[in-house]
Amino acid sequence: EILVPEFHKKIKEAFEVFDHEANNTVDVREIGTIVRSLGCCPSEGELHDLIAEVEEEEPTGYIRFEKFLPVMTEVLLERRYRPIPEDVLLRAFEVLDPFKRGFLSKEELIKYMTEEGEPFSQEEMEEMLSAAIDPESNSIHYKDYITMMVIDE
Amino acid sequence: MSTHDLEDMGCGTSSATQDRQPEKVLKAALVIQNWYRGYSARLKARQRYALTIFQSIEYADEQGQLQVCFASSSLLLVKCFSSLLIIEKMNVRVRFKLRNLEIVARLFGSTSQDNRDRQECVTLIEVPNSYNGPRLQFPLTFTDIDLLVEAFKQQQILHARYVLEVLFETKKVLKQMPNFTHINTSPSKEITICGDLHGKLDDLFLIFYKNGLPSESNSYVFNGDFVDRGRNSIEILMILFVSFLVYPNDLHLNRGNHEDFMMNLRYEENQEVLFSYLQIHGKKILQILEDVYTWLPIGTIIDNEILVIHGGISESTDLNLLHRIERHKMKSVLMPPVPLDGGHDTKSKKHKINATVMPWEVTSSSSLSEQLTKHEWEQIIDILWSDPRGKRGCYPNTSRGGGCYFGPDITSKVLNRFQLKMLIRSHECKPEGYEICHDGKVVTVFSASNYYEEGSNRGAYIKLSSDTNPRFYQYQVTRTTCLRPLYQRVNAIESSAIRILRERIISRKTDLINAFHLQDRTKSGKVSMSQWAFSMENILGLNLPWRSLSSHLVTTDTNGNINYMSSFQDIHIQKPVKEAQSTLIETLYRYRSDLQIIFNVIDSDHSGLISMEEFRSMWKLFNRHYNIHIDDVQVDDLAERMDLNKDGSIDFNEFLKAFYVVHKLDKLNKSESSLA
Numbered sequence: 001e002i003l004v005p006e007f008h009k010k011i012k013e014a015f016e017v018f019d020h021e022a023n024n025t026v027d028v029r030e031i032g033t034i035v036r037s038l039g040c041c042p043s044e045g046e047l048h049d050l051i052a053e054v055e056e057e058e059p060t061g062y063i064r065f066e067k068f069l070p071v072m073t074e075v076l077l078e079r080r081y082r083p084i085p086e087d088v089l090l091r092a093f094e095v096l097d098p099f100k101r102g103f104l105s106k107e108e109l110i111k112y113m114t115e116e117g118e119p120f121s122q123e124e125m126e127e128m129l130s131a132a133i134d135p136e137s138n139s140i141h142y143k144d145y146i147t148m149m150v151i152d153e
Numbered sequence: 154m155s156t157h158d159l160e161d162m163g164c165g166t167s168s169a170t171q172d173r174q175p176e177k178v179l180k181a182a183l184v185i186q187n188w189y190r191g192y193s194a195r196l197k198a199r200q201r202y203a204l205t206i207f208q209s210i211e212y213a214d215e216q217g218q219l220q221v222c223f224a225s226s227s228l229l230l231v232k233c234f235s236s237l238l239i240i241e242k243m244n245v246r247v248r249f250k251l252r253n254l255e256i257v258a259r260l261f262g263s264t265s266q267d268n269r270d271r272q273e274c275v276t277l278i279e280v281p282n283s284y285n286g287p288r289l290q291f292p293l294t295f296t297d298i299d300l301l302v303e304a305f306k307q308q309q310i311l312h313a314r315y316v317l318e319v320l321f322e323t324k325k326v327l328k329q330m331p332n333f334t335h336i337n338t339s340p341s342k343e344i345t346i347c348g349d350l351h352g353k354l355d356d357l358f359l360i361f362y363k364n365g366l367p368s369e370s371n372s373y374v375f376n377g378d379f380v381d382r383g384r385n386s387i388e389i390l391m392i393l394f395v396s397f398l399v400y401p402n403d404l405h406l407n408r409g410n411h412e413d414f415m416m417n418l419r420y421e422e423n424q425e426v427l428f429s430y431l432q433i434h435g436k437k438i439l440q441i442l443e444d445v446y447t448w449l450p451i452g453t454i455i456d457n458e459i460l461v462i463h464g465g466i467s468e469s470t471d472l473n474l475l476h477r478i479e480r481h482k483m484k485s486v487l488m489p490p491v492p493l494d495g496g497h498d499t500k501s502k503k504h505k506i507n508a509t510v511m512p513w514e515v516t517s518s519s520s521l522s523e524q525l526t527k528h529e530w531e532q533i534i535d536i537l538w539s540d541p542r543g544k545r546g547c548y549p550n551t552s553r554g555g556g557c558y559f560g561p562d563i564t565s566k567v568l569n570r571f572q573l574k575m576l577i578r579s580h581e582c583k584p585e586g587y588e589i590c591h592d593g594k595v596v597t598v599f600s601a602s603n604y605y606e607e608g609s610n611r612g613a614y615i616k617l618s619s620d621t622n623p624r625f626y627q628y629q630v631t632r633t634t635c636l637r638p639l640y641q642r643v644n645a646i647e648s649s650a651i652r653i654l655r656e657r658i659i660s661r662k663t664d665l666i667n668a669f670h671l672q673d674r675t676k677s678g679k680v681s682m683s684q685w686a687f688s689m690e691n692i693l694g695l696n697l698p699w700r701s702l703s704s705h706l707v708t709t710d711t712n713g714n715i716n717y718m719s720s721f722q723d724i725h726i727q728k729p730v731k732e733a734q735s736t737l738i739e740t741l742y743r744y745r746s747d748l749q750i751i752f753n754v755i756d757s758d759h760s761g762l763i764s765m766e767e768f769r770s771m772w773k774l775f776n777r778h779y780n781i782h783i784d785d786v787q788v789d790d791l792a793e794r795m796d797l798n799k800d801g802s803i804d805f806n807e808f809l810k811a812f813y814v815v816h817k818l819d820k821l822n823k824s825e826s827s828l829a
Contacts, residue, residue, distance in 0.1 A: 013700050014701060017198070017698050021542055021590065033194040033198055034198070036190070037701070041190075084188045092182075112178070112181075113182065116183075117183040119186075124190070124193070127193060130638040
């Protein structure tokens with residue numbers, strides 16, 4: 001319908017920013033960033049599947065725009081991979097904090113993020129800690145943290 | 154497993170034991186990880202957008218300045234030759250003041266009289282006892298390098314006399330160097346290659362700290378663009394030149410596109426620097442520096458395999474020719490060779506650089522021997538200005554306005570033609586400080602970290618030795634000892650980028666509003682996103698992700714349509730003179746950096762003052778190039794108002810600074826960021 005041409009332009013813009021060589025391809029490792037910059041929140045598993053869809057038959061390490069565009073348009077049209085609402089995110093932290101202290105210790109956070117679910121890499125963990133940890137108490141007060149991150153966006 | 158299953162977790166109270174169920178923990182972790190990855194990716198995308206904004210504007214500016222400089226220098230060429238004609242009492246169509254001849258003589262490198270101003274005169278400059286800065290001893294030794302580095306770390310200023318002596322000596326030694334220095338590595342001797350420094354002294358200090366000062370056992374190649382943009386261009390030049398004089402066989406300097414006196418004229422920092430190095434000698438320093446630039450070698454060849462040059466190549470790059478040409482005749486990218494045969498050869502006037510073609514009749518006393526041929530000149534331009542790209546072939550570099558884009562096929566062809574294996578170049582800022590492309594055959598190395606803004610990019614250098622693969626070292630100069638979290642760094646560069654973009658938007662306000670009105674017939678004040686993005690791209694000439702940036706630049710209504718006037722509401726150009734018409738102010742604001750160049754060219758004694766008559770003729774020059782019709786009366790009026798002390802001269806710095814963009818929200822933003 002009317003949405004498709006707008007989606008096409010939006011996807012093209014986001015793609016071009018990462019197309020360093022101006023040849024309509026991007027490094028496959030940037031696909032996650034591009035998809036997420038368009039407002040979608042796929043899990044790592046879902047991202048993996050999406051990449052499989054847009055990759056060449058013989059993977060080259062590069063994704064071509066011609067293959068990416070139709071797939072990403074469908075994603076946007078179907079409103080797939082919707083972002084996590086703030087209250088769900090808060091609830092998730094509360095599950096990890098069963099005694100309702102209002103915070104998680106640094107060790108606890110590291111343990112959960114690197115051992116459960118789709119584990120963080122060391123780089124991801126360090127990056128999250130640098131913004132989340134209160135250096136005095138060495139803990140993350142998740143409610144404040146969420147509020148700060150949400151305002152920033 | 155979908156994280157969206159968690160939405161049915163609800164917010165009912167659960168007991169602690171329930172929550173500890175492994176399944177729930179797993180789901181919770183997934184939610185947080187998923188959210189965080191999305192957030193982090195969006196931060197990185199914003200960082201990329203900010204860099205794209207900086208880069209597009211930088212290249213558009215470079216191109217714009219090439220155009221205006223070319224115009225002013227060719228107009229001055231006309232004046233020069235016409236003035237010569239006046240002197241020879243021939244029939245001339247246009248009269249010019251004799252003053253212009255001085256301007257041109259200054260621009261066109263040293264006249265024969267200046268050549269006789271040699272070092273003897275420099276040694277007559279006295280360094281007073283009260284001078285607390287570093288004192289150099291000629292002939293220079295490694296202690297002088299150390300002395301300089303320590304002095305500059307304490308922000309001392311080197312006396313103009315030493316600056317001049319160093320420049321004279323450097324020119325003398327450089328003259329003996331070939332166009333390409335051939336060097337060899339050995340298992341015990343490594344070479345370090347650094348890219349653009351752009352006046353960022355902290356980066357040079359960091360490199361020396363990590364990698365050691367230059368010496369016979371620690372060779373360096375500095376691949377051009379030592380100056381401009383950063384505040385410490387002179388300090389960097391002094392350290393590099395002194396090191397070169399002490400170790401001429403181990404410190405190699407290649408010319409970059411910014412080692413060009415006309416490019417230097419553009420940057421305000423350079424004006425201030427010249428004043429701090431004593432007004433009286435500033436002019437002389439500039440003159441000798443112009444010469445030194447022209448004697449910088451074009452490139453370095455390592456182990457007969459690796460070519461190190463500043464920009465890149467084109468399909469016609471001929472290294473044999475480049476070895477032979479007289480490189481010092483390349484004064485400036487903005488002064489291409491002039492046809493001297495009566496001007497009939499119109500084809501030769503069209504260069505790769507966009508320029509207005511000026512037909513003129515020429516008879517002059519300058520000889521062919523003082524110029525390069527057009528072909529030779531273009532060969533050097535390609536070396537200094539080109540950029541590698543993924544697309545095959547070779548085509549004009551439209552974002553810079555000079556040199557070309559060259560593809561992997563061109564790289565292979567040219568490297569094979571000269572039996573080389575790799576090209577190391579600089580010229581482009583890379584987020585990681587370096588980048589490898591064209592199947593590993595082309596490496597870009599860029600050594601100015603935080604080039605656009607704090608946190609924008611890392612710097613890097615390369616170490617080569619004969620046995621191993623090149624090794625890359627990255628760094629980033631940070632003001633605070635511990636790195637700020639990513640979101641703070643991204644916020645900083647994003648707001649900086651958006652601010653300069655908004656300034657650009659306000660400077661094109663009239664044209665933009667006209668474009669919007671064409672699309673908005675009903676004058677509703679709204680256009681679709683598509684129309685808005687299209688107009689912005691067209692009028693501003695910047696290839697940016699407009700849809701993604703729109704939330705920072707305009708307000709949108711509930712239907713997704715853009716209120717296009719909202720771009721102009723928080724910002725207005727503050728006028729010193731209320732009655733002046735808005736088009737004049739806007740035009741002045743838009744071209745203020747161009748005006749600065751023209752002003753600097755005409756203000757031959759760098760005094761910061763020009764006479765009323767000069768102001769008027771400068772305006773005419775400007776008018777002619779940009780085809781803008783601004784009333785003479787308006788110009789006169791403004792000139793008179795700007796001359797506050799009514800002494801017949803205008804302080805142009807004040808004039809320019811009077812036009813600044815006021816951000817209503819800027820104060821608010823500042824207080825927010827101080828809380829973060």
